[in-house]
Amino acid sequence: MSRSVKVAAAQLGPIGRSKSREAVVRRLIELMREAADWGVDVIVYPELALTTFFPRWAIEDEEEIDSWFEAEMPNAATQPLFEEAKRLGIGFHLGYAELAWQDGVKHRFNTAIIVDKAGGIVGKFRKIHIPGHNEVLDRPGQHLEKKYFEVGDLGFPVYQAFGATCGMAICNDRRWPETWRVMGLQGVEMVFCGYNTPVGLGDPYDLDALTLFHNQLSFQAGCYQNATWAVGVAKAGCEEGFNMIGQSMIVAPSGEVVAMCNTIEDELIVHKCDLGRSAEYKRDIFNFAYHRRPEHYGLIVERTGAGSPEK
Ligand code: CDV
Numbered sequence: 001m002s003r004s005v006k007v008a009a010a011q012l013g014p015i016g017r018s019k020s021r022e023a024v025v026r027r028l029i030e031l032m033r034e035a036a037d038w039g040v041d042v043i044v045y046p047e048l049a050l051t052t053f054f055p056r057w058a059i060e061d062e063e064e065i066d067s068w069f070e071a072e073m074p075n076a077a078t079q080p081l082f083e084e085a086k087r088l089g090i091g092f093h094l095g096y097a098e099l100a101w102q103d104g105v106k107h108r109f110n111t112a113i114i115v116d117k118a119g120g121i122v123g124k125f126r127k128i129h130i131p132g133h134n135e136v137l138d139r140p141g142q143h144l145e146k147k148y149f150e151v152g153d154l155g156f157p158v159y160q161a162f163g164a165t166c167g168m169a170i171c172n173d174r175r176w177p178e179t180w181r182v183m184g185l186q187g188v189e190m191v192f193c194g195y196n197t198p199v200g201l202g203d204p205y206d207l208d209a210l211t212l213f214h215n216q217l218s219f220q221a222g223c224y225q226n227a228t229w230a231v232g233v234a235k236a237g238c239e240e241g242f243n244m245i246g247q248s249m250i251v252a253p254s255g256e257v258v259a260m261c262n263t264i265e266d267e268l269i270v271h272k273c274d275l276g277r278s279a280e281y282k283r284d285i286f287n288f289a290y291h292r293r294p295e296h297y298g299l300i301v302e303r304t305g306a307g308s309p310e311k
Contacts, residue, residue: 003275005162005190008035008043009231011248013265014239015052021077024050029084031268032092038270041117041162042091046194046235047127047171048110049095050078053196053235055144056242058136065148069099069108073121086119091162093192093231095170097148098126110149112168112194114161123159125168126152129176139202141242156182164189164275167228171195174218174232177225184226185288189278191222191230197245212247216257224255227281229273237264253278 010031015024028045035043048054054068073096074082085092091114098111110127130151132143156179158167167183167190174193183191197215199208219232229252236246246264249257250271259269285291 006272008040009233009248011267014237036088044093044231046233047095069097071099082119095194127170128152129172131172141201158186169193180222180226219251220255223251227253227286
């Protein structure tokens with residue numbers, strides 16, 4: 001019997017610094033209702049979907065920093081999203097800044113969750129590859145994720161949801177082959193990945209000019225080499241004077257892009273993903289057990305230690 005999951009990528013346009021969580025959740029619900037009209041099983045929202053991309057600013061006041069984080073999920077502001085999902089019988093994936101107390105110690109993570117059609121959280125992921133820097137740099141724009149987020153402590157787990165083996169990655173994670181391979185080795189069939197990818201912060205123009213290409217390349221390579229579907233979802237557009245790419249996309253295990261947003265605003269794209277496509281590639285060209293030969297790869301861990309940890 002063929003298995004499929006109907007997914008929606010719910011790209012968001014800019015969210016202003018002064019916008020409340022409640023106002024953002026109303027936008028998320030509008031997109032969720034549209035997805036439900038399409039008969040979607042799971043709608044995927046971007047990284048840090050509840051607020052503006054606050055790591056672009058250097059905030060020193062601890063209380064102010066905490067105000068960008070969610071200490072509970074769901075909470076009063078997001079409860080309506082969970083309730084609407086349950087009412088509509090649709091699952092979702094949501095990225096947000098998480099404040100977590102573990103053994104009496106406060107931690108801040110860049111987090112994403114999978115919520116099932118009954119409104120229950122069935123999976124959590126904390127971003128591993130935290131990009132950017134700790135200190136304010138002398139350039140037009142900042143990316144201070146290293147100041148605000150710890151490296152995720154949950155690894156790259158996979159979860160059974162919507163009849164598929166699902167995994168998550170957050171933004172910069174998509175650029176790293178290990179992200180995909182660790183989930184690939186667990187049989188992942190569908191990867192959800194939200195992102196906020198700015199341009200014009202002061203990187204050399206030749207890097208900025210390739211941002212869309214690298215976004216697409218990362219998703220297409222990750223999917224193909226690990227025989228998985230992926231839903232990549234942007235927060236896009238000009239947010240507080242800073243530009244972020246759109247190009248949200250759904251990618252097949254063949255590496256083909258089957259749907260892509262063509263705005264930098266709130267926009268929904270939908271695709272019915274045939275999990276049989278994943279199985280075909282896992283059975284043949286990327287049959288890891290049959291063809292993969294890690295025992296012949298050499299001492300790669302020792303050879304990759306070079307490089308400066310700080311920019
Ligand atoms: N939010 C991100 O992780 N952004 C990074 C940028 C800074 C390179 C990205 O990989 O898109």
